[in-house]
Amino acid sequence: MDLLLDGxxxxxxxxxxxxxxxxxxxxxxxxxxxxxxxxxxxxxxxPVALTMGADSAIIMxxxxxxxxxxxxxxxxxxxxxxxxxxxxxxxxxxxxxxxxGRAAQALATAAIGSFVAGTIGTVLLWVLVPTVAxxxxxxxAPSYFAILLLALFMVSTVLGASKLRGFIALFLGLTIGxxxxxxxxxxxxxxEPLLADGIDIVVVAVAIFAIGEALWVxxxxxxxxxxxxxxxxxxxSKEDWRRSWKPWLRGTAYGFPxxxxxxxxxxxxxxxxxxxxxxxxxxxxEFGKGAIEGxxxxxxxxxxxxxxxxxxxxxxxxxxxxxxxxxxxxxxxFGIQPGPLLLENEPDLVWGLLxxxxxxxxxxxxxxxxMAPLWAKVLQVPxxxxxxxxxxxxxxxxxxxxxxxxDVALLLVFGVLGLAMRRFGVPVLPLVVGVILGxxxxxxxxxxxxxxxxxxxxxxxxxxxxxxxxxxxxxxAAVLVAGLRRPTPADPEHSGRDEEKELVER
Amino acid sequence: xxxxxLLAVLTxxxxxxxxxxxxxxxxxxDDPNNRRxxxxxxxxxxxxxxxxxxxxATALEDNELTGRFEITNVLGASGTxxxxxxxxxxGADDLVMVMGLGVVGAVYTNGxxxxxxxxxxxxxxxxxxxxxxxxxxxPFRTVDDLxxxxxxxxxxxxxxxxxxxxxxxxxxPMQLAAEVGIEPGEVNYxxxxxxxxxxxxxLGEKIDVGMSGLGEFEGQIADGTLRVLxxxxxxRLDDVDAPTLTEAGVDLVFTNWRGVLAPPGISEEQRxxxxxLFTELHETDEWQAALESNGWTDNFATxxxxxxxxxxxxxxxxxxxxxxxLA
Numbered sequence: 001m002d003l004l005l006d007g008x009x010x011x012x013x014x015x016x017x018x019x020x021x022x023x024x025x026x027x028x029x030x031x032x033x034x035x036x037x038x039x040x041x042x043x044x045x046x047p048v049a050l051t052m053g054a055d056s057a058i059i060m061x062x063x064x065x066x067x068x069x070x071x072x073x074x075x076x077x078x079x080x081x082x083x084x085x086x087x088x089x090x091x092x093x094x095x096x097x098x099x100x101g102r103a104a105q106a107l108a109t110a111a112i113g114s115f116v117a118g119t120i121g122t123v124l125l126w127v128l129v130p131t132v133a134x135x136x137x138x139x140x141a142p143s144y145f146a147i148l149l150l151a152l153f154m155v156s157t158v159l160g161a162s163k164l165r166g167f168i169a170l171f172l173g174l175t176i177g178x179x180x181x182x183x184x185x186x187x188x189x190x191x192e193p194l195l196a197d198g199i200d201i202v203v204v205a206v207a208i209f210a211i212g213e214a215l216w217v218x219x220x221x222x223x224x225x226x227x228x229x230x231x232x233x234x235x236x237s238k239e240d241w242r243r244s245w246k247p248w249l250r251g252t253a254y255g256f257p258x259x260x261x262x263x264x265x266x267x268x269x270x271x272x273x274x275x276x277x278x279x280x281x282x283x284x285x286e287f288g289k290g291a292i293e294g295x296x297x298x299x300x301x302x303x304x305x306x307x308x309x310x311x312x313x314x315x316x317x318x319x320x321x322x323x324x325x326x327x328x329x330x331x332x333x334f335g336i337q338p339g340p341l342l343l344e345n346e347p348d349l350v351w352g353l354l355x356x357x358x359x360x361x362x363x364x365x366x367x368x369x370x371m372a373p374l375w376a377k378v379l380q381v382p383x384x385x386x387x388x389x390x391x392x393x394x395x396x397x398x399x400x401x402x403x404x405x406x407d408v409a410l411l412l413v414f415g416v417l418g419l420a421m422r423r424f425g426v427p428v429l430p431l432v433v434g435v436i437l438g439x440x441x442x443x444x445x446x447x448x449x450x451x452x453x454x455x456x457x458x459x460x461x462x463x464x465x466x467x468x469x470x471x472x473x474x475x476x477a478a479v480l481v482a483g484l485r486r487p488t489p490a491d492p493e494h495s496g497r498d499e500e501k502e503l504v505e506r
Numbered sequence: 507x508x509x510x511x512l513l514a515v516l517t518x519x520x521x522x523x524x525x526x527x528x529x530x531x532x533x534x535x536d537d538p539n540n541r542r543x544x545x546x547x548x549x550x551x552x553x554x555x556x557x558x559x560x561x562x563a564t565a566l567e568d569n570e571l572t573g574r575f576e577i578t579n580v581l582g583a584s585g586t587x588x589x590x591x592x593x594x595x596x597g598a599d600d601l602v603m604v605m606g607l608g609v610v611g612a613v614y615t616n617g618x619x620x621x622x623x624x625x626x627x628x629x630x631x632x633x634x635x636x637x638x639x640x641x642x643x644x645p646f647r648t649v650d651d652l653x654x655x656x657x658x659x660x661x662x663x664x665x666x667x668x669x670x671x672x673x674x675x676x677x678x679p680m681q682l683a684a685e686v687g688i689e690p691g692e693v694n695y696x697x698x699x700x701x702x703x704x705x706x707x708x709l710g711e712k713i714d715v716g717m718s719g720l721g722e723f724e725g726q727i728a729d730g731t732l733r734v735l736x737x738x739x740x741x742r743l744d745d746v747d748a749p750t751l752t753e754a755g756v757d758l759v760f761t762n763w764r765g766v767l768a769p770p771g772i773s774e775e776q777r778x779x780x781x782x783l784f785t786e787l788h789e790t791d792e793w794q795a796a797l798e799s800n801g802w803t804d805n806f807a808t809x810x811x812x813x814x815x816x817x818x819x820x821x822x823x824x825x826x827x828x829x830x831x832l833a
Contacts, residue, residue, distance in 0.1 A: 039551075039552070040550075040551050042552070043550070043551030043552035043556065044551055046551075046552065046557075046560075047560060047564055136706075137706050137709040137710035138710055139710070140707075140710060140712045141712070181583070181615075181616070182670070184615075184670075184671050184832070193582055193583040193586045193587050193590060193616055193618060194582050194583070194587055196582060196583035196584075196586065196587075196616060197581070197582055197583060262702070262703060262706040263703065263706075312706075316705070316709065316725075316726075317705075317725040317726070318702050318705055318706055319702040320702065322550075322552075324702075325552065325700070325702060326551075326552045328702075328722075329552055329557070332721070332724075333799060333800070335799065337724050337725050337728060338724075338725050339724060339725010339726050339728065339729060340725055340726065340729040340731060341725060341728060341729050342725065402581045402582065403578060403579060403580070403581070404580075404581070404582065404587075447696060450664070450694065450696050451664055451696065451712060451713065453661055453662070453694065
């Protein structure tokens with residue numbers, strides 16, 4: 001406790017507070033900009049940071065990291081242009097909310113959810129960092145494979161009205177995920193070295209969401225006049241609060257452990273949270289049209305995951321995300337040795353950082369919440385200008401992922417795919433899930449089998465894997481039983497046409 | 507009103523994006539020392555090539571040996587894309603590229619025609635030794651223990667590394683295997699996405715041995731949770747209590763090096779200018795401090811020495827990868 005108080009003293013020192021403010025502002029800005037993520041920002045700031053004290057630099061970096069997670073939701077919600085892979089899910093419901101005049105509420109639930117998740121996550125850190133053993137390294141490839149399979153399974157239960165269209169989208173996504181040479185053999189690269197590393201999910205998501213939509217709107221512009229988006233209430237109503245708080249907590253519960261796991265990441269918990277909220281919601285019919293739970297849960301999940309990342313980073317010196325890896329480089333550049341002895345050797349630094357995470361979180365809420373109604377007004381810009389802006393941001397985002405003009409060409413190709421998917425009522429979430437989960441699943445499977453020299457029984461050789469498979473079996477049984485009790489509401493062809501009609505009308 | 511506000515917001519973002527993408531500014535002077543150069547880095551910000559390149563550029567700028575560098579990270583296929591771009595810029599007299607052993611390997615595994623032999627070699631800058639790492643309670647106490655078990659059943663020893671095929675952590679165990687009489691094709695190599703995941707696998711005892719540069723493992727080595735059986739360079743490392751491979755009875759010296767190339771077809775005058783520039787860099791205090799703080803070993807070489815070295819490395823990598831059917 002004394003250490004924590006000392007930590008707050010470090011974090012609240014005027015100079016460090018200033019750097020925390022700079023960090024969260026910068027983080028929010030790069031989070032808002034698609035393509036430029038916190039990892040790249042930190043890397044570019046490394047030389048500058050070395051001229052500051054270790055405390056200040058690390059505190060600023062933590063602010064940027066948290067800020068990036070906050071900011072990512074803004075463009076997702078307003079412009080349907082996810083800036084980071086972890087805010088892709090937010091775009092699905094968030095942008096629909098914005099279109100129906102509830103942008104301010106979507107932004108607010110994202111900001112408050114992030115705050116709640118970040119704060120709970122940080123408190124969990126205080127408790128866990130001194131005690132956590134080497135549990136996180138016990139999970140091997142078989143367990144991750146099982147967990148990813150569970151994620152895929154859960155998402156596939158919320159494919160949408162037409163199972164056929166849902167699976168088309170999922171397999172399209174898995175196919176896009178095959179591109180690259182990660183297995184040692186080039187697949188679908190057509191001899192193009194720029195495709196060797198696969199296609200970045202940000203490029204795919206921005207293309208399908210933003211470009212696809214811009215093309216769709218352009219194609220229908222002359223046929224019917226565009227309605228002006230209603231302004232709506234600036235703040236969250238009681239009802240919004242009531243519907244948000246549980247998803248915030250559940251999102252946190254998904255996000256934190258995934259962040260703490262070496263191969264967890266921030267994307268999988270956002271999918272799980274979305275699928276869970278859709279299943280549990282009292283308003284399942286609102287999903288796909290702007291359900292606030294679908295924003296609250298995933299946004300809490302990605303922030304909690306950011307907090308979780310600090311567990312292996314501070315206790316074992318293990319970076320689990322690109323951003324954490326750069327923070328580690330920074331720690332090392334100051335001549336501080338990360339790893340299991342960090343807490344023992346540098347208690348001031350560690351506790352200062354942990355305290356500053358709370359400060360950063362509070363600052364972010366203060367900065368972001370009043371901004372929500374202001375941001376929401378962006379949508380009142382006349383449509384032609386708004387979509388020009390969306391196209392600009394989408395292109396900027398795709399380009400800045402790798403600084404390759406080639407990615408802009410890919411953006412346009414996938415944009416056309418996005419338009420086609422809209423035209424034929426194919427849902428986008430399964431595609432995004434396929435692109436993200438496919439390569440991860442494959443990596444863990446090949447790794448597990450390589451380690452066991454081809455012995456398949458290794459896949460259920462870890463206790464965690466067994467537990468996950470049991471959970472999956474129970475869920476599957478539940479789905480089947482529910483399916484027997486009440487027959488499927490409408491035949492897929494019919495409901496599909498409804499969806500399409502609805503899309504055309506929009 | 508609303509439009510102008512949006513415009514202001516957009517302008518702010520564009521400005522920020524420009525700053526973030528690291529656009530340099532010319533000093534605009536005729537002084538040759540203020541010449542503006544471009545530097546290409548073949549991996550992402552924060553990676554090994556990036557840290558080396560940016561440290562060099564900063565030292566050169568701070569000593570006013572050059573004007574501001576315009577640094578671009580050209581990502582893709584482990585450096586192959588950047589090498590191709592260097593060929594495309596044939597004759598460009600204001601461009602250098604940071605590269606190293608990993609890029610040499612990647613050129614082969616990706617079947618690219620833009621090989622290091624085509625480029626104009628400028629200087630070799632730094633090297634890092636590889637280490638052979640095992641978890642604390644591994645049955646392997648010495649290199650001999652490892653070699654004995656490995657020879658008996660090559661497939662049963664799982665070897666992890668932080669690089670993909672053709673990278674230093676992959677080439678090192680393959681050359682080590684060949685040296686002790688194991689068919690490299692039989693090595694059970696598992697590629698992890700960098701030092702972090704590799705550490706996780708070692709700590710969780712998912713793999714038997716890890717092969718990697720030791721920078722990312724300092725904490726675990728100091729703490730005793732990971733042991734180093736041997737290091738791969740010519741001399742022992744100061745802060746690691748482990749023999750070199752040669753001392754341990756294996757006749758192999760292997761280092762992961764990084765250096766600087768220029769495009770093919772530049773004038774001799776330009777090449778000499780760049781060689782002199784990096785020779786001056788090597789003398790600066792800033793550069794020596796950067797070596798120290800990053801734990802890089804100085805292995806500066808230019809001219810014929812670097813040229814011969816590059817040809818030798820290229821041939822050695824090609825041989826290893828051809829044996830594995832990867833080139």
